[in-house]
Amino acid sequence: MQIRKIFDLNGPNIWTNTPALEAWVDLGHFEELPTNKLPGFTERIMGYLPSLIEHRCSIGERGGFRQRMETGTWLGHVLEHVTLELQSLAFAPVGFGRARETLEYGVYKVVVRCENARFAETCMRSARELILATIEDQPFDLEAELKRLRGVGDQWCLGPGTRAIVEAARERGVPHLRLNDGNLIQLGYGKAQRRIWTAETDRTSAVAESIAQDKDLTRRMLAAAGVSVPSGRAVSSAADAWLAAQELGGPVVVKPIDGNYGRGVSIKLDTEPAIHEAYQLAAKEGSGVVVESFVPGTQHRVLVVGDRAVASVRGDADVLTGDGSSTIAQLVEQANRDPRRGQDHQTWVLTRIELTPIVLELLRRQDLTPDSVPAAGQQVLIQLHGDLTVDETERIHPEVAAMCVLAVQAVGLDIAGLDVVAGDIGVPLGEQGGAVIEVNASPGLLAHLKPLVGKPQPVGEAIVDRLFATGQQGRIPLIAVSGTEGRTKTTQLIAGCLSKEGHQVARADRSGLYLGERAIKLGAADNALGARHALMNPGAGAAVLEVSELSVLEEGLSFDACQIAVVTTTRGAEAVARPGVEDRTAIDKAIRAPADIVVSDGFSVLNADDEAVVAMAERVTGKLAWFGGSLQSSPVKEHVERGGEALVRLGSQLQWWVRGEMQAAFAVTWMTESTPRTLVEPLMAAAAAVLALGVSRAALADLISKSA
Template identity: 50%
Template sequence: MTKKTIEIIDIKVLKGPSMWTYSPVLEAWVDIGDLEDYPSNTIPGFTDRLVSWLPSLIEHRCSYGEHGGFVKRLEEGTWPAHILEHVTLELQNLAGMPGGFGKARETNKRGVYKVIVRAWHEEITKTALYHARDLVMAAIENQQFDVPAAIKEIEDLVDSLYLGPSTGCIVDAARERKIPATRLSEGNLVQLGYGNQQRRIWTAETELTSAIAEGISRDKDLTKSLLASCGVPVPEGRMVESPADAWEAAQDIGLPVVVKPYDGNHARGVFTNLSSQIEIEKSFEDALNEGSGVMVERFIPGNEHRLLVVGKKVVAAAKGESAWAKGDGLRSIRQLIEEEINTDPRRGDAEILPLSPVVFDKKLELELARQKLTLDSVPEKDQDVLVQGSGNMAFEVTHLVHPDVAAQAALAARVIGLDIAGIDLVAEDISRPLEEQGGAIVEVNAGPGLIMHLKPAVGEPQPVGAAIVEHLFPNQANGRIPVVGVAGSRGKTMVAQLVSHLLQLTGMKVGLACSKGAFFNQRLQTSGNCANWTSANRLLLNRQVEAAVIENDNHTILNEGLAYDRCSVGIVTNLDPEDTAPECSITEPEQIYNVMRTQVDVVLPTGTAILNADDEAVVKMAELSDGEVILFSRYGLNDATKNHLKNGGRALFTENNQIVLAQGPERQVLIDLANIPLLQSSSKTNTLENVLAAVGAAWALNSPKDIIIAGLQTFN
């Protein structure tokens, strides 16, 4: 081989639906050089090496649609671009990302392929692609490759760049409900929905979460005061100014007590069940290091619980678990913690793990001192040593929560003013009312972590993401506004402008992105060609926009993807077989069709495709629409519209110099062509079909007929 290499010559990220799939993908152009002459079955030992490094490739079904399908392709012979696709996806999967779409296609240049893979995050997928290229080349050349190191690097990127588990579960639940999700930052700020129907989340906080309520929740003394005034059981206690004051407060309250920072979190600096002056005074200093003030409270005997309140009800509950080291007569407590407890795969600092590691801190030293032990003590065989009394919500107990307890927790959230809250309470038995067992609510937390409910150490996960989405979008709302997408070879801009005009006359605030600029309610916002992903996306982020009209040409679809996941109306004006994109290796009519059909593929089941009945290729797209189809024809009834009407469909066409709206056997004249100024002033041959396409869109969106007529008469 004279050029035994895989060269990645270009990468583009398609951020929305494209000719490949509905989801964002990375499209890499790859030159395999002389490897074009060496499929996998001609390279000695290649398949065995690849599968030994990535045994989970056996799960890839590939074109055979069966377990082991891809490995079968390797054995029969397939090319490096196809292999690169599968290896990239598998590396992402092994690093904790979901599986996804993949495809490899030849271009019009020998040895150059397009490799398309699902891109959950651009940087993560690019890194996986380059590692996959190096791995495949190592397998071809029979060289060593450090697979664990590659996966670790991708894992680190996932941890730092991808959505956290709390945000991720909400986004996943939204997508299950077909609610669009748009990430607004490199952090966890996400928009759900479009335009004026959107809601925003940041982990487990929403735009409905009051900043005042969040501030109150951080002030534990104020929180307790407000809760107590509303009859919610809380432990007695007060703020203290010094170690001596802490001991005095403890004596007033009654031993034992809890010493904790009044504005801390994650149980840091919280010391429980303290009875001696030395313990209490020493704990004051340690608690102060974790916050800006210290509280002393009555110690409530029982188990710690975390109840998640969403809206006005408890949707999940978890019970805490203490950590114990069991002596073997040989190892110290330090060794037992390091070798037995902290090696539990459920424990760790990662946000996705349900249990935290046992930390060697002052709290641990205090706990051991109570048992007359130190970290270097060697407990006797089978001796149980308490090493962590709190901090792990391990047991899923939602099904055990007593209705009175749930009501108290929901009341606590409302008193503070939080729409989503983590309620910490202590009780011997969560299935009994708090009052009868002396239980109490000890904290109310804004932005609670959800991992304990998503991945409990013991018990079934709870659908907390779905509960939050239902809170934001009740009664099956989907967060969508009418989105009209306009594609085709000619006339797109005029159609988009006319549709925008017609919709605005109905009273909606309309955003328009087209080749003439970006507009809001007919006011120019950005000049120049705005028929692109960036301009369209800005419309969908705008909280004032009640309807969006977006022009898409084949270059936008090929190089950026659509800015929306689905649309209410998808218009295809026409399809010119000469409207090619050679730079994208799109040169054949069938390829152009596959690009343009993207606009119809994304029509919602409740939406409508508006298609040119005078264009045979466009009419063929009707079978691709998940929603209704309205055909339009400038030449009156033709075979396509006749058949469509015969089947009960809708169509509009010209007859006797009038625009006629038809459904099944019904006919209704809309307007005389002579009364449409645009038709009289325009010299373009396709102006009439543009008018029909725009009328079809307004009709599909149930615009009143008189409004459509007025719009046609006033459009300039």
């Protein structure tokens, strides 16, 4: 069983309206061996992946896929389901898949939905190895493989915070484009776009970030604004740190002036040797050191978005419980086996426990070392402010919330995570000696999305609401043109008409990529990359995109929806050459793809003179407008009688019919009965598209007058 070729369908495609991976798989001699002819296969694969019982398959019920394996199905189908399950177990649930045989003996197209093609391909290749091992009854270390796949997912897929924002945007109808292999995301298209990079936005100030990075400067600015903060100052040496501690009185915190994630922070220190050692630790982690009064209480993380405190979690202390036989080092090793623990607090609900110098000092104060054996039930404090998160959003006191917003405004950030130490977040800080101890730019969102205790908070939704006003979706007029003939001319005519209306039009067609009259890049741009670059352009007030059917087959679409989809014709579709395209069906689906994703108040503009295009009308979305045909014949006659839109030709005149009445007529002086359809159809397609979009009659009339 060999995987011959893989296509990254990065948007809507002929299989599904979501990103997918399409693989061409050669089963080899296994084409003669469906699963019911492979002894023990079903039992062994279910043993490896018992969660496959949830796959309903075409039977439509729990256990449906197992039934298919028991009665006999081909390994291409098994590869589909195992790939989906590995993606779900390793990183994120996905549910769509297809396996279809081709005209070539033993070769199948296997399609799976995916978030990232690199990750999905890795899962598919792992699925192949697992299937082959299962057939041969050879051992396969599934846990080790899932661990490796999780690492691949961490590398290539969106982080949980970014994914939450993207999902919130999708729910609201805001499109997105991933701009790099990390977490830089464009929300919206053209001039309506906004950008995020994890929990930073395009409005996050570099000045404010620099202020937040300097802990001493932040503390002084917050104090000046009236925010409760601990007393403290920057220090220049270990001796100065001890002097500062004596000035402050009581236990102190020693930390880097510009550190993050708690690195180099030592707390509750009150002896000269401990403070000297803490200074050295902090100095290694930052460009300077700060000494502050220790604030008793529990650390809380409050997320502020704009002028609202939208979420709050309490971080309870990390403790280990002795069993009377294990050392502390062994207890740490056991705790780190928790699958929720990882290296990165942005990705993992819990971070791994490391026996750092700070932890060793905390143990020393409890008269313990890593080799100590705590008694059964004995509690050992490992981290005073831990990541055992408890959601307290509904308990945060209004005065605390207001002070947190004030702190963020004093620094100048639009989104921030505040570390607040308080005995009770439901009591004003002034009444309990609490304080804001840090303001962090680009805060992690995972603690609010997946608290260990309490309900998740809609922080992604809060960020999207901050970026887009009510009713806004970050969209610009987007017109897609597909078909086998006349695409480029139709695209250019539509773009010209929109320009006449005052739009700055991004146009991608077979001749190149343009913004207005300026050529950005010459050469074929009727593909996914051309469309993507058009939609990325911040100067674009509208986009007109030519769509090649081959691009749809091999790449998918770069956009999730369009206002207008024009299908010019399917004539000559049989001549479209691509290995693996066995019949007209795939080509017609590719031509129809933009019309499958028209928004509900948009239009699919179809050629009434092409039988294959007419057949598409039953499947397209949005409203329907015809061009061509006549008022006396199907499908135009019935459509107009039902109140639909149609552009028909009568002699040298184009007539626009709406709700059973002619709304406009345009004289085309150069058009006669002998004018080739290759000239007439692009004009009619473009005219119907802009009329459906609502462009003024004057702009269209001007275009027609110059179209000869």
